[in-house]
Structure formats: structure tokens, C-alpha cells
Amino acid sequence: MxxxxxxxxxWTFAVLAHIGLVVAxxxxxxxxxxxxxxxxxxxxxxxxxxxxxxxxxxxxxVTATEIFGGYLLALVVGVMLALIFTWSRILESLCLPxxxxxxxxxxxxxxxxxxxxxxxxxxxxxxxxxxxxxFPILLTTARGLREIEPDLLDLVRSLRGSRWQLFTKIxxxxxxxxxxxxxxxxxILAVAGAIVGEFLGSDKGLxxxxxxxxxxxxxxxxxxxxxxxxxxxxxxxxxxxxxERLLVARDARLS
Amino acid sequence: xNVEPFIRMRGVRKVxxxxxxxxxxxxxxxxxxxxxxxxxxxxxSGCGKSTLLKxxxxxxxxxxxxxQMGSPSYPFDPSRDVGMVFQQPxxxxxxxxxxxxxxxxxILGLPMAAARERARDLLALVGLSGSxxxxxxxxxxxxxxxxxxxxxxxxxxxxxxxxxxxGALDALTREKMNLELLRIWKESGKTIIFVTHGISExxxxxxxxxxxxAGPARMADNFEIDLPHPRILDIKTREDFGLYTRRIYRLLGxx
Numbered sequence: 001m002x003x004x005x006x007x008x009x010x011w012t013f014a015v016l017a018h019i020g021l022v023v024a025x026x027x028x029x030x031x032x033x034x035x036x037x038x039x040x041x042x043x044x045x046x047x048x049x050x051x052x053x054x055x056x057x058x059x060x061x062v063t064a065t066e067i068f069g070g071y072l073l074a075l076v077v078g079v080m081l082a083l084i085f086t087w088s089r090i091l092e093s094l095c096l097p098x099x100x101x102x103x104x105x106x107x108x109x110x111x112x113x114x115x116x117x118x119x120x121x122x123x124x125x126x127x128x129x130x131x132x133x134x135f136p137i138l139l140t141t142a143r144g145l146r147e148i149e150p151d152l153l154d155l156v157r158s159l160r161g162s163r164w165q166l167f168t169k170i171x172x173x174x175x176x177x178x179x180x181x182x183x184x185x186x187x188i189l190a191v192a193g194a195i196v197g198e199f200l201g202s203d204k205g206l207x208x209x210x211x212x213x214x215x216x217x218x219x220x221x222x223x224x225x226x227x228x229x230x231x232x233x234x235x236x237x238x239x240x241x242x243x244e245r246l247l248v249a250r251d252a253r254l255s
Numbered sequence: 256x257n258v259e260p261f262i263r264m265r266g267v268r269k270v271x272x273x274x275x276x277x278x279x280x281x282x283x284x285x286x287x288x289x290x291x292x293x294x295x296x297x298x299x300s301g302c303g304k305s306t307l308l309k310x311x312x313x314x315x316x317x318x319x320x321x322x323q324m325g326s327p328s329y330p331f332d333p334s335r336d337v338g339m340v341f342q343q344p345x346x347x348x349x350x351x352x353x354x355x356x357x358x359x360x361x362i363l364g365l366p367m368a369a370a371r372e373r374a375r376d377l378l379a380l381v382g383l384s385g386s387x388x389x390x391x392x393x394x395x396x397x398x399x400x401x402x403x404x405x406x407x408x409x410x411x412x413x414x415x416x417x418x419x420x421x422g423a424l425d426a427l428t429r430e431k432m433n434l435e436l437l438r439i440w441k442e443s444g445k446t447i448i449f450v451t452h453g454i455s456e457x458x459x460x461x462x463x464x465x466x467x468x469a470g471p472a473r474m475a476d477n478f479e480i481d482l483p484h485p486r487i488l489d490i491k492t493r494e495d496f497g498l499y500t501r502r503i504y505r506l507l508g509x510x
Contacts, residue, residue: 151341151418158312159410160334161362169361173349249349249390 040220045227048220054209056228062204064232066122066194070129071236074186077130078137079179083167086145099138107132107193111200125197125205132193133186137179144178145171180244187240191233259326260287261413261446262311268319269306280306282473284320286465290329290413293440293447295461297454297503302469304450308416311448312337324414331413335363338407338415338445342422344399346391352378352402353387359410370409377405380439397428401435408443417449421456430488433460437486454507458499459486466506475506 022042028034029041036044049056085092111128118124148171156166198207206225213221269281281303288294296304309315310322313333325331338359346355353374360370378384381401391399400420407415420436421429433456440447451457457464458480466476480499482490490496 149343149345151343152345152347154309154312154314155339155341155345156358156362158314158337158339159359159362165362169358170347173347176349 037217037219040223044220045223048218048224051221054213054221056224059204059206059209059225060228060232062122063194063198063206063229066125066129066197066205067190067232067236069122069126070131070194071133071186071190073126073130074133074137074190075183078134078182078186079141079172081138082141082145082175083171085142086171087163092142096142099135103135103139108196111196114197115201120201121203122205125194125202128197129190129193133190136185136189137182140178140182140185141175144175147178148174176248180240180248183240183244184237187237188233190236191229195229259328261290261292261325261329261331262288263323264320265322266320267307267310267317267322269303269310269315270318280472281310281317284467284474286474286477288446288448288463290446291444292462293437293449293460294463294465295457296448296450296465296467297452297457298467298475299452299469299507301472302467303472304452304467305418307467308339308418308448308450311414312339312416329413335410336413338410338412340400340403340407340415340417340420342419344391344396344403346399346402346406348391351388351390352383352394355391355402356406356409358406363410365410373411374405374409377408378402380408380442381405382435395428397424397432400424400432404436404439408439408445413446415445415447417447419450419452422451422453429456434486434488436460437484441485454500454503455491457503458482458496459491464499464503466503468507476502478502 026042114124195207198205202208206229210222210225265285267284271278271280298304310317356374357370381404383401421432461480463479468475
């Protein structure tokens with residue numbers, strides 16, 4: 001084993017890279033004498049949190065709700081639809097090509113429509129996150145379910161196993177590596193969906209806040225908002241990774 | 256001594272339809288299987304051997320003729336009297352070996368403590384003691400197939416259907432597994448129907464051989480193998496062994 005492959009060394013490297021980025025950012029701003037409204041220093045960015053007018057905590061909660069809500073809905077709907085397709089070949093042949101086409105729609109372009117349909121606020125932004133996150137989950141799950149050996153399903157059917165048993169004992173665990181690969185892609189997309197929704201129309205959230213402070217050229221606050229959005233995304237991604245680690249055997253994980 | 260057949264097939268027909276095209280998978284299969292027999296179904300690829308097994312397992316309906324399973328003195332419950340072994344071991348790779356073997360008990364809702372106890376005994380029977388807590392990927396192909404056989408026996412089915420179970424193994428492992436199967440068959444007293452395209456394997460294992468030919472799929476012959484038990488590899492050098500195999504080669508048009 002190469003010495004760089006031990007977990008301890010890899011974690012150290014990862015932390016060092018992040019610290020290095022912040023240091024480079026600091027030096028660039030300080031040495032380059034970059035004006036604050038173009039690029040604030042790390043210190044100035046952190047100080048933006050002290051401004052009570054920005055309602056950071058409320059905005060974090062709103063954006064996180066949209067991201068996590070849309071994401072969870074996408075997970076449930078995506079997996080359920082893919083499962084239903086395994087029950088009916090006709091339904092699958094009808095819907096799957098359609099979904100591939102629908103997946104090509106830039107979901108961001110639906111934003112103005114979603115606002116027409118659902119007004120503005122947390123719900124339409126959750127729908128934005130959902131609409132953009134559901135496809136990768138649905139398509140990878142459908143793929144994973146198709147990969148399961150038909151003979152294995154026959155084995156359970158020969159024992160007169162129910163659909164529910166088939167799903168919980170064979171299909172779901174068998175498709176999990178695929179589901180997780182879709183979930184990781186969806187985690188990144190859900191964040192983008194929610195923020196675009198907030199840009200288009202909302203009165204709360206970190207994306208909304210960015211538009212507000214842009215007017216006054218409060219770049220440190222904009223930076224802070226980006227950092228917080230990233231942290232929410234990392235939290236979601238981290239949870240997905242943790243779940244995968246717990247649920248999927250190492251040799252079965254898809255990279 | 257039980258004289259009533261366990262399985263009685265009379266003029267069984269099976270047609271697969273894809274759109275307007277019809278494919279005759281089995282034209283006319285008639286044979287009996289006595290309780291405790293090991294019947295080898297031999298024939299070239301695409302002769303409907305696997306289809307016959309699917310009909311016997313109750314997974315596919317037949318289109319003509321009669322299939323009678325069980326008799327008043329030897330009752331048969333289709334949901335729990337069939338065990339299946341396929342060409343691939345089809346173990347659930349996220350489960351340990353013991354948890355794989357108890358799968359039929361989970362599907363049938365049998366008491367789990369007793370099932371685990373029985374799974375340990377069966378793993379000992381197939382020569383896998385000590386591998387209970389291992390994962391499938393840690394086992395060789397032959398060992399995985401042994402575990403699959405243990406799984407097929409778990410719910411104590413009267414009938415075990417084997418679809419080319421050793422077809423994916425190397426020649427030496429295959430010989431070894433043949434001897435193992437004969438031992439397991441003797442010790443468990445199961446009725447086994449064993450599909451193979453290995454002519455010598457069919458004669459070596461079978462108390463009876465049913466020969467199927469392809470295009471049009473039909474039953475060509477059905478005869479008892481009058482070779483002594485327990486069978487050892489030396490039997491293959493006997494003159495009557497050669498006569499049996501030549502009889503099959505001739506039927507399959509290879510002589």
C-alpha cells in the first residue's frame with residue numbers, strides 16, 4: 001500500500017488543501033490590494049455575518065428547507081416511479097423514453113413557469129429543486145433495477161414472494177449502488193435548483209439575499225451567502241456519502 | 256415403496272409469442288418422475304430445457320397437455336416444495352453466506368431461529384462450514400454454487416430444479432461438484448431435476464435421462480440409467496456408461 005493511501009494521510013491532505021485555498025485567497029486580496037467590493041478578504045466575508053439586518057439564520061433555514069425538501073421528494077418519487085416501471089413493461093416503454101426527453105429540458109427554464117403556477121416562495125423553489133433532482137435519481141434507479149438478474153426474481157417468485165418482498169429484499173438493495181450514484185448527482189443539482197428559484201422570485205433565502213445585497217455592492221455578504229450555500233450542499237452530499245457507507249458494501253459501490 | 260409418480264407430464268406444449276411470431280419451445284413432452292429420482296434433462300441449447308423447469312416451478316404456464324405434481328401419498332405444495340439452482344449462483348452480494356441461505360425462509364415467513372440453525376447444517380452438508388459469515392465475493396465460483404444449493408434446500412422442498420448449475424465452472428471443479436451433488440442427493444433424499452447439455456454429466460448423475468432435441472423442440476428419449484450407486488468417477492470407464500452416452504449422442508445427431 002502506498003503511504004498516501006492511509007485515511008489519516010488523505011484527511012490531512014484534504015484539510016491542508018482547504019486551508020491553502022483560504023490562505024491564497026487572503027494573500028491575493030492583501031498583497032494585490034484588491035478593493036473590497038471586488039473581492040473581500042476572508043475576514044471581511046466572516047464579518048458580514050455580524051450584520052443583523054441580513055437575517056442569516058432565517059435565510060439559511062429557508063434555503064436548506066427548499067434544498068432538503070425538494071431532494072427528499074425527488075428521492076421518494078424517483079425510486080417509486082422506477083419501481084413501478086419494473087411492474088409494467090408497457091408503462092416503462094411508454095414513460096422511460098419520455099422521461100429521457102423531459103430530462104433534456106433545462107429545468108432552470110421552467111423557473112418562470114413554476115412562478116406562474118405556484119406564485120413565489122418556499123414551495124415553488126422546492127419544486128425547482130425537485131424537478132432538477134428527480135431525473136438522475138429516477139434514471140439511475142431504473143437502470144439499477146434493470147441490472148438485477150431475472151433468475152433472481154424468478155427464485156423469489158417461485159416461492160410466491162410478494163412484490164413488496166421482491167422490492168425490499170432483492171430490488172432495492174440490488175439497485176442501491178446505482179441509486180446512490182444518482183443521489184450524488186442530484187444533491188448538487190438540488191442546490192442549484194433551489195438557488196435559481198430564489199433568484200427568479202422569492203422573498204427569503206440565501207439566493208434572495210444575494211440579489212438584495214448586490215444592489216448595495218455588499219460583496220462580503222454575497223461571498224458569505226455563497227459560502228453558506230456551499231456548506232448546505234456539502235452537508236447534503238456528506239449525508240448521502242455517509243448513508244452509502246452504511247448501506248452499500250464497499251465492493252458494490254459505483255465510483 | 257411408493258409407486259405413484261411424483262410428477263406426471265403428458266403431452267406438454269409451450270409456445271412463446273412475440274408479437275405475431277410464434278416460437279414452439281416444447282412440442283410434446285411426456286415423462287414421469289418418481290419420488291427421490293435424479294432426472295437429467297439433456298439436450299442442445301435452445302431445446303426448451305429451461306422452459307420445462309420454468310413450467311415445473313410454476314413460473315410459466317403451459318399451453319397444452321397436463322402437468323400433475325404430487326400425489327395423494329406424496330402431496331406437493333407449489334409455493335414451498337420447489338428449490339431452484341441456476342447456472343449463476345445468484346447470491347445476494349450484500350448479504351453474508353448464512354443470510355443468503357436463509358432467504359427462502361424470509362420469503363415464506365418461516366421461524367428464523369430454526370431457519371438459521373438449518374442453514375448451518377446445510378452449509379455443513381455442502382462443505383461450507385466456517386464460511387457462514389463470509390461475503391459471496393470472498394468465495395470461489397464452486398463454493399458460491401454450493402451455497403446456492405444450500406439455499407435451495409433450506410425450506411426442505413420435495414423437488415429441486417437445477418438449470419445447468421455447474422455450467423459456469425471449470426472442468427475439474429465440475430467433476431468434483433458432480434460427486435458432491437450425488438452425495439447431497441443421497442443424504443437429503445430430494446427429487447432432483449437436473450438440466451444440462453453435458454451428455455456424460457447426464458449419464459453420470461441421472462437415475463433417468465430425458466433427451467430433448469432442438470428445432471422443432473421435442474422429447475426424443477427417456478430411459479433409466481442402470482448404473483450402480485454410489486457412483487464414482489471409475490464408472491465413466493465402464494462399457495455400459497459408453498453405451499448410454501453413445502445412445503444420447505446418436506439421438507442428438509452427433510454420430
